[in-house]
Amino acid sequence: MYKDIATPVRTKEILEKYGFSFKKSLGQNFLIDPNILRNIVSHAHLTENSGAIEVGPGIGALTEHLARGAKKVVSFEIDQRLLPVLEDTLSPYDNVSIVHSDILKADVEAVIAEKMPDIQDIMVVANLPYYVTTPILMKLLNDRLPIRGFVVMMQKEVADRITAKPGTKEYGSLSIAIQYYCTAEVAMIVPKTVFMPQPNVDSAVIRLIKHETPPVDVIDEDFLFVVTRASFVQRRKTIFNNLQAGLQNGKAKKEDILAALEAASIDPKRRGETLSIQEFGRLADALHPHFA
């Protein structure tokens, strides 16, 4: 077993050797605690036949733990300055491929087909760059990749919104956008002290496991998300008022919205945050003929 990259001493050595300076704009907060890394990887339940996709390997702190626990690791890194560093730090591992790319622009499906053709079980495991947490998750979900799920670090506030249940103040269109595809839970809360440099916000690791089938069957998925986004624009307003303001640029007919709410058995005076994903599904289907 090699010396961990993620100790404060070794991380400093590596950064000094390469004269590396952190770019805040790329969300570069590196992990410097091997225990946290072991914990993160344990939540992914990898086997020696699994594959791991990583977003943003940095200097390889998490990557090497994945390399030890999985058959194959593919890591997407946007910062060219890190490529020679990773080549050096990950040289002991022959099961890691680094792809120099912005994950938001990458054809991840093609990369999986090329680098993991024989792997059945694939997890995304990452300490995400916080400035693009939601776009990254939505892209990887919308790409319909052959993956089991995600174990990912993000800012705690976003983790709370993603995993929120109806009736809480964190519950909103992001909770529904993610929970439509996956079960979502907070796996661990992570203190600032395990990062270099320390971020300004608290962090959490969440685990998302993709549903075999969505929790609600709808006519039009995109329209479900149009309805949920509209329903939360002003959280204090009723579902009826939000839909009236949000659908068809405020020109939607009042009677059509009321009829759809009635057809879906939803009281127009309720607020969006009280509706379950199943209720939003019924509502979206009832609104669909008028507004999609």
Ligand code: SAM
């Ligand atoms: N995995 C390392 C660790 O835990 O120490 C680094 C995590 S750091 C929070 C985020 C990493 O994502 C950085 O290496 C950064 O350069 C990279 N990154 C930022 N934006 C990216 C993007 N759009 N696509 C791929 N990598 C990105």
